[in-house]
Amino acid sequence: MKRIKYHLFHFVVCLLIFIGLIFVPFASETWAKTSSPCLSTLWPHEKSDLPPDPDLIFGKLSNGFRYVLMKNSEPRDRVSLRLNVQAGSLHETDDQQGLAHYLEHMMFNGSEHFPNGELVNYFQSIGMDFGADANAHTGFSETVYDVMLPKGDKQDVEKGLLVIHDYAAGALLSESEIDRERGIILAEKRDRNSVGYRTYVASMKFLFPGIRLNNRMPIGTEDIIRKADQAILKDYYDTWYRPENMILVMVGDVDTEMAESLIKSMFADIVPRATVRSCPEMGTIKNKGTRTFYHFEEEAGDTKTSVQVTWTTDPRPDSLAYEKAILTSYIADTILNNRLEAMTEKPDNPFTSASVYSGVFLGSLGYAKLAAKSAPENWKNVLGLLEQTLRQAIAFGFTASELERVKKDFLADLDKSVLKKDTRKSDELSSLIIDNLNDDKVFQSPEQEKELYGPFIKRLTPEQVHEAFVKVWDRDHRLVLVTGNARISGKDKTPEDTIQAVFDASAETQVKKPVAKQAIQFPYLPEPENPGPVRQQTELSDLGIEQIDFENGVRLNLKKTDFEKNEVIAVINFGFGKKTEPVPGLAMLADAVLSRSGLGNLTENELDRALAGKNTHVQFNIKENSFSLRGKAVSAEVPLLFQLLYAHLKDPGYRKEAHLLVMREFEQMYKKLSHTIEGAMELSGQRFLAGGDSRFGIPPYKDIRNLTLDQIRAWIDPVRNTPLEISVVGDFDPQLVKTLAARYFGSLPLQKKIREKKESLKFPTGKNLVLDVETSINRGMVLVAWPTEDFSDIHRVRRFSALGHVFSNRLREDIREDLGATYSQYAYNDSSRTYTGYGVFRSILFIDPQMSEKIIQEVKKIAADLTKKGITEDELRRAVDPVLTSIKDMMRTNRYWLDTVLNLSTRYPEQLDWCRSVRKDYASITAEDVSNLAKIYLNNKKATAIVIKPVTAERPSGGGTEGK
Incomplete structure (x- = not known):
């Protein structure tokens, strides 16, 4: 399922980057053992029983160069062009490590039609922002160049395609520019270095022993970067920038017939410039039994503990059966993630956050990981809890109520995607198309996904989900990792032996079948009986804005739009926020605690359960000059949005458990900040620029650690009765919003006015x-x-x-x-x-x-x-x-x-x-x-x-x- 898979893809990438399993954008790669190209020259749908999105236009030139076109109207007039080169650092030889990325840099430093210095100037001259509208990235198995044209007329598209053509076949690679770029790449290598990266490299070698990617980090090695010259860069360029290895993706407000004609005329002349080179083999993982790993980093802010499995698998074409299997596994992971989330609300829980996920990346590397973050002294308790949580899920599976909650959320996501289809952004679509192509997956429309997977989700049983979870974890090994700032030492045992002993002891602990939880109802507050009267209504017709002032002092601002179909966003502002902070650090603490406290009658997790299947959320924030409640909903849930906003205003949660959890998170955060230059800027630099004012930057930890829940309540509760300003923008019925605002907020007691102190x-x-x-x-x-x-x-x-x-x-x-x-x-x-x-x-x-x-x-x-x-x-x-x-x-x-x-x-x-x-x-x-x-x-x-x-x-x- 591509839309749900897309959310999973980005969730997994972000999570893997955060905890150190993977550090670069990845794209799946189907590996041929002996011949090039590495990915099949067939489109994914040509090998699948899944039909592609009917709005896509697929084309292939006689030289093997391929293209995908899609008409899309948002943003207006703009066109996203991406050249997807299906080769990255994994395609480098031993003496080329880092050159795929070096070459990516060189594309901006002189080409056939854009001499050195002219390309960036050209981008800016036609209204493109270098970095935002023109950029590139290099991964293990892909190099992608992005161009976001400001207009979709023939002249701009033709010039944009000329840029793409030069990327594909016109790089000059002059020795002087190679030398000039060398320092920039070394500076980037320095910038990318971190405690997390060191942990990542060490963990990868343990998790994927003998696998090629361990020696192919896209940034490369300093020695090779310093020695790189024209001959070796040109060798990689000519070998892998072949027409059959490249796909042009164009999405936007453009005449696709005109675009296709230009592509055919401009890219047919690209020819291979070197002999075919065999693709490297990935290697095979051979894990067995329980293996333990320890990596100490004094500068880390926390300790990460995990139980994992990894394996190699044969690449397979996309299919309906395969997508259903992936979806079922993802649903199982989501259920267990919900369990882990609920655990964090318990005051005696040893970890501050935890997650589980699984999948296959680079086409042939499977993984499943259950991981948690904690203070270093808690790693033993965390490891035991993770081991038992995993074993409980394998032994007993999931309850019907847990599955029902996740089903509702997935089905709601399918519905929302269909309703929002017409206002999707072109650059997001082109990125998603490339993700699917490089993963050898079929890109489908929201309607296709809903039709194919909606009925399947509805029919899923707890037994089927349990079976999928067990299948992922049914391996003959467990990989147990403890990394970060936990000091593990002993006279008679190595750290790895100590980890093994803790894991083995936990395995002897009996686990019990999970208990089904009762359904939770929302809303629970009684509705106000009488709507508040309107004092004044003003229409700013040229802006499409309405202003409604209620007698009690509440202001409602409305702007109905068609920019994002089925999206409504709202914010309630009151008080003067951080500016009025009574003691240093209280704003930062209050913001975090109230965001984790749910409502007075419902914890954060209970509220999530009550809102299963809904696409409405509200978040409390403290800004520099106001307190705010910010909400987002789909159009059909505007009444729920107002109920949530009202509940957060009238019955906020001030939970001791949330306060304890946030203080533990802050302790970890401060430890990390104290060892980074960015942290120093937040801890001291920002305050220095504001003349030493404590409201700027992050206050010292000593100012935070003794702050109490009572101080938060005493500061914020009184200002909830001050004048409210409510602003709503999006795809909504204005009369309905006015009615709801009058009922929930216009009916509040007369607002107490406060003045802003200059x-x-x-x-x-x-x-x-x-x-x-x-x-x-x-x-x-x-x-x-x-x-x-x-x-x-x-x-x-x-x-x-x-x-x-x-x-x-x-x-x-x-x-x-x-x-x-x-x-x-x-x-x-x-x-x-x-x-x-x-x-x-x-x-x-x-x-x-x-x-x-x-x-x-x-x-x-x-x-x-x-x-x-x-x-x-x-x-x-x-x-x-x-x-x-x-x-x-x-x-x-x-x-x-x-x-x-x-x-x-x-x-x-x-x-x-x-x-x-x-x-x-x-x-x-x-x-x-x-x-x-x-x-x-x-x-x-x-x-x-x-x-x-x-x-x-x-x-x-x-x-x-x-x-x-």
Whole structure:
């Protein structure tokens, strides 16, 4: 099932990245033992009994080059182009490790039709943002190039296809550019290094012994990167960038007949440039019995404990039977995940989070994993609980009520996908198509999935789900891992022996059959009897906005849209949020605790059970200048959305169990933050830039650990009776929303008005801060900042935005590309909506810590040059035109209208006018405007610098997920 599989794919990828099983985007690969190409040149549906989405157009040229086209209307006018090269780091020889990724970088450094330096400039000149609209990534078995065209007319599509053609067959690979890019790749390798990466590499070798990918991390080896030259890069390029190894995917607001004609004329000339090379074999996993693994990382914030199985399997074509088997297994995992989630609410539970998942990646590597995160002293209890939870599921299976809950959720997801089909985003669709192609799976429409899998899900029995779960775990081995900051030592036993003993002792413990849980009802609060009267109603017809003011002071803002079919989002704002924090750290703690506390009568897990089969959620948040309840629903569940919002406002949960869990999570978080440069910025840097104000950044742990639940309640409960502002945007019936708002919120007692206290902050003009981080990761950060202004003048704020884009381009050109001193760099202005007169223009670079002073001088040199000479017209256009493109897209999103226009418009009514002028104002920005702003504000005498560097740098740099 592709849509559910898509959610599973991204859930698994994110989870695997987080816990260290896999570190790069993966795509399944069907491995041929002796011949190329590695994946079949047949389309997945040509080998399957599953029909593909009828909206897809498949084509294949005589040279073997393939393409997939799909007409899609969102975002308007835009077209997503992706070149999918079905080759990655696994295709490298021993002396090419890292060159698939190196080659990906080189595609932006000179090609047949775009000499060095021209490609990025071209992208920006037509309104594309490099990084957002033009990017690439390299994985184990794929290299994908992304281009998001701002228009779908023939001229733009033809030029976009010319770029793709150059990726496929026109790379110049000049020696001078190879040398220039080398420093950037080494900087990226340094950036990717982390405690998690070290753990990942060690764990992979244990989990997949003898498997090729263990020696094919896409970032490669430093020695090979330093020695790479034109000959060896060209060898990989010519060998694997073959027409039959490449698929062009085009999705968007485009004439597909015109596009197909252009593809046929432009790509038919690509020919193989080298002899066919055999695909490498993956290898075979040979695990047996119980094997244990221990990896200590002092700098880790927590300990991860897991029980796993891994195996090799033969690749198989996609089929209805196979998809049903995958779906059944996923449903089993989801049931067990629900059990684990419920366990975290128990005060004596030893872990802070846990999960189970299983599947096959790279076509032939199967895995199943039950894992949990905890404090280091709890690893023994965690391991025992995981072992017994797994054994209980294998022995007794799942209850009918557990299965029914998951069925409802899956069926609701199928329904939602059908209703939202027409407003799916083109870039998301093209990515999903490539995921399926590289996994050798058939891409299907939401209607097809609902028709095929809806009845199947309804018929599933607990016995069938149990059988699927047992089948996954029915292996002749168990792999038991303990990694992170747990110190395991003993005089007579190795750490691995100690782990084995704990696991064996747990296996002797008897497990009991799970007890079925009673159904839970929601809503439980009585409905208000009488709706509240309306005092005033205003219509802003040019914006499609309605404003309804109730007699009790509640404001309702409405904007009905067709941007996202079947989506409704809403937010209730009250009070002044973090700005009014009475003691340091209370806002961060309260936000986390209330988000995990459910409602007064229902725990978080109980509420999830009550809402099984629903697509409505509400979350409490504390923002800089307000408290908020944010909700999302499908159109048919708008009444439920209002019931949930009302329940969260009237009967919030303040649970001791949630407080205990959050405090344990915070302890782990602080340990991790104390050993990373990003953590140092949050713990100290942000507060420094705000003149030492405790409301900025993350407060010291000593300020957090003694805060109580009573302090949270005493701060937040009184402001729930202050004036409410409710904003609703999306695909809804306006009259229904008005009726519901009058019933639930217009009927509340007269709201108590409170005034906002005006405050200002002091920027540390001319001061510098050096932060030392206790870490063995040789990675540093430099931030150079200048004081600016608050948000009160939107005309000025927009020009600051343009200056940020110009500055970012200068950082990329001068420090990344010319010096090769950084991989990640950016600049932006942040003008405060809350604090009078406060704004900060920041430039941030991740660097070799030994280059800190040099980089600071280079950044200040850019600022000095901007203040003295200003910017050129070309720089202005390359900065502003991509913003104009993004504005066009942005204004067709519900989140823009909710968060930028309606949200808090009662306090800031001027923002309703801002949306009227945003396009015209950005288009009117001149080079003189931006140059004058730079001259006034980028004064190096007022600049401050923050340098964050490691205390030690004993270990070599590593690598990770790659992207240009």
